[in-house]
Amino acid sequence: MKHAIKKLVCFVLFLCFLPLYSLAGSGMVLRFDRKEHWVDGSRHVVYAQLVAQDPAFSAVVEKVNQAIQETASIQDYVNLLPTVQADGTGLLVHDSLAIASSSLYLEGEGYFYVLMEAEGKMPKGRPSHHYYPMLFDMASGERVSFDQLFTDPEGAKAYIENYLLEVVEPRLSSYMENNQLFPVPYENFGFSEDGHIVIYYPSDQLSFLSGTSGAVAFRYSELWEYLDTSESGIALQMVKTGRYVQQYTENRAPDELRNVIQEYLRALPGLDHVSPSLGTSMEHMKENYPITTDSGYYPGGAYFETETPELLGTYLITDPNESYLSGILTSRIDMYGIETGKTTLAKAKELLGAPTAELPLDETAAGMYLVCPGTLSIYSFIHDFPIQKGETGQDSSSVSLALYADTAGVVQYISLSLN
Numbered sequence: 305m306k307h308a309i310k311k312l313v314c315f316v317l318f319l320c321f322l323p324l325y326s327l328a329g330s331g332m333v334l335r336f337d338r339k340e341h342w343v344d345g346s347r348h349v350v351y352a353q354l355v356a357q358d359p360a361f362s363a364v365v366e367k368v369n370q371a372i373q374e375t376a377s378i379q380d381y382v383n384l385l386p387t388v389q390a391d392g393t394g395l396l397v398h399d400s401l402a403i404a405s406s407s408l409y410l411e412g413e414g415y416f417y418v419l420m421e422a423e424g425k426m427p428k429g430r431p432s433h434h435y436y437p438m439l440f441d442m443a444s445g446e447r448v449s450f451d452q453l454f455t456d457p458e459g460a461k462a463y464i465e466n467y468l469l470e471v472v473e474p475r476l477s478s479y480m481e482n483n484q485l486f487p488v489p490y491e492n493f494g495f496s497e498d499g500h501i502v503i504y505y506p507s508d509q510l511s512f513l514s515g516t517s518g519a520v521a522f523r524y525s526e527l528w529e530y531l532d533t534s535e536s537g538i539a540l541q542m543v544k545t546g547r548y549v550q551q552y553t554e555n556r557a558p559d560e561l562r563n564v565i566q567e568y569l570r571a572l573p574g575l576d577h578v579s580p581s582l583g584t585s586m587e588h589m590k591e592n593y594p595i596t597t598d599s600g601y602y603p604g605g606a607y608f609e610t611e612t613p614e615l616l617g618t619y620l621i622t623d624p625n626e627s628y629l630s631g632i633l634t635s636r637i638d639m640y641g642i643e644t645g646k647t648t649l650a651k652a653k654e655l656l657g658a659p660t661a662e663l664p665l666d667e668t669a670a671g672m673y674l675v676c677p678g679t680l681s682i683y684s685f686i687h688d689f690p691i692q693k694g695e696t697g698q699d700s701s702s703v704s705l706a707l708y709a710d711t712a713g714v715v716q717y718i719s720l721s722l723n
Contacts, residue, residue, distance in 0.1 A: 341382050344390065349382050354416075367445030368416060376420045376436040380427035388425055414442040415541060419494050423516070433517045435504040437494030439538075450490040453501070453532060453539045460530035464488060464503070464522060472520055472616070477596065482511045482518075495542045497577040499524045499551055499638050500614050512611040514594035521613040523636060524552065525643040551640060561640045561655045569687045569703050572632055572720045574639040578614040582703065582722050583691045584629045586622060593620070603672055605630055619674060621721070628694030631721035633674060642707075644716055649679060649709035656705075660684040665708065675708040675717040682706050684723070691722060 335357060341349040353372075356365040373379065420436040439448040451457040468485045476483045485505075492504040500521040505511075510518030524531065524539060531539050533552075543551055551574075564573045570581035580589050589595075589608075593615075599606040599622070606626050607619040621631035635644050642652050653659070659681040670677040683705040690699040700722040708717035 341385055343385055343388070347385060347388055347390070349378075349385050351378060351420075364442060364445040368440050368442070371440070371445075371447065372418060372420075372438060375438055376422070377427060381422065384425065384427050415448065415538060416440045416442050417495060417542065433507050433511070433515055435492065435494075435517050435519065437492055437502070437504055439494070448538060450493050453493075453537075454527075454530045455532045456530040460527050461488070461490065463527065463530065467522070467526075468520065475616075477513060480511065480513060482508055484509050485520075495539075496521065496614050497543070498574050498614060499543050501527065501539065502613055512594065513596065514611060516594065516611060519613040521616065523638050523643070525638045525646060551638065556641050556655070559657075561642070562657065564640055565683075565705060566685055566687070569685055569720075570691060572634065572637060572639060572718065574637045575614065575618065575632070575634060578612055579618065579632055580620065580629050581691075582629055582632070582720065583693050583700065585694045586627050586629070589620065589629060599626060602674065607633070607674065621719075623693070630693070631719055633717060633719040635717050637718055639718065642715060642718065644718060645714065647715050649681065649707060649713050649715055652707055652709075652715055653681070656683055656707075659707075660704075670708075673708075676710045678708065678710040678716075679713070680706060680708055693722065 335355040337353050337355050339349075339351055339353060353369045354365045356362045417439045418437075420438075421434070422436070423433040424431050426432050426434075440446065441448055454460045465486070465488060468488070473485055476485075488503060489505055489509070490503065492506075494502045494504060496502060500523055502519050502521045505518040505520075507515075507517040512518055524543070531537060533540055540552060561573075568576055570576075570583070571579050580593060593610040593612055596609045596611055599608055601607075602619070602621050605622045605624050607621050609615075609619060615634075617636035618632065618634040620629055621633060622628060623630045637644050641647070641655050661682045663680050665673075665675070665677055665680045667677045684702060685705065686702045690701075691703070692699050702723040704719075704721050704723055706717075706719045706721070707715050708719075709715050
């Protein structure tokens with residue numbers, strides 16, 4: 305069933321600042337000034353603009369601010385705001401800043417990424433939905449192009465287009481009003497905090513059943529041979545903030561992966577920024593993760609798929625009553641040295657240690673559990689914080705991590721489940 309389009313217009317800004325190193329030791333302090341336009345408590349436009357504390361960088365900051373204003377049609381939405389009726393489609397414009405404080409210091413060059421989202425009443429045409437991803441080189445204020453992420457951009461594009469044909473196109477619903485994957489809008493690219501390059505489509509070319517503009521995400525490991533993975537490579541700089549600084553390192557500390565899993569047992573590391581947490585109620589999941597299909601059978605419960613582009617190839621598993629999230633099963637994840645479709649089970653055991661249990665999985669069992677025949681390795685983790693099962697369910701005291709390797713010994717699926 306087609307989801308109703310939300311009666312809002314939202315701009316969501318994800319800002320990522322990355323310290324690099326030149327300009328003769330100079331730097332700049334950036335401040336965010338919030339611009340607010342209110343009609344009432346339910347209709348308003350709020351967005352951030354950069355301010356350079358050092359006048360030497362004012363020209364760059366002004367250039368970036370102007371590009372954001374023009375690309376996302378900020379003034380058009382501001383002008384639209386007074387015309388929106390309280391009981392109509394509505395207008396809500398806001399920003400969400402993924403930063404630790406309201407000011408940051410950048411030494412030398414750096415990159416500034418912003419994703420803006422608009423939904424509902426549009427300045428032109430009928431109510432719709434749009435994404436506006438932008439990546440800026442803060443040395444010049446210029447937009448970074450898709451090709452600049454790669455040492456072999458044509459190879460990357462060939463891989464992407466083949467994946468769209470072979471994997472994504474067969475999954476597109478015939479009920480989708482707009483379902484054209486080609487031409488690929490390469491310059492509408494962005495990033496996830498979990499290590500994805502995301503390509504955002506215009507809504508009149510590709511849109512989901514919920515009315516949201518279409519998007520397709522690619523894991524870094526899928527594009528690794530084409531990416532610029534040098535120390536100054538832009539894509540790697542985008543995940544070298546926060547705790548993902550070690551996500552793609554070759555020199556991994558002993559027990560690092562086990563420690564990360566133990567610390568974040570509510571979700572799989574590598575998808576935890578984009579997936580719901582274990583124990584989340586089904587009501588909350590449906591509100592925040594538009595479901596693409598009716599539920600399917602899964603032993604001891606049911607499974608769902610969502611429109612979230614980073615969760616393509618990921619199943620959300622529920623309890624038998626479909627009341628809460630009891631597991632996450634994925635075939636597409638980069639998880640601190642374990643990459644589905646690439647990492648051998650032997651290598652995974654080096655990172656995780658000996659499994660709690662291990663058993664063969666035949667075709668019949670694999671089909672029931674939506675995985676591949678081969679070997680199932682299970683790791684049990686006890687946590688000292690409660691994970692509540694749904695709104696009123698009992699707390700769980702442990703979770704299981706499962707690796708599913710194919711008959712060639714390559715890990716193809718990973719799951720995390722409440723016990």
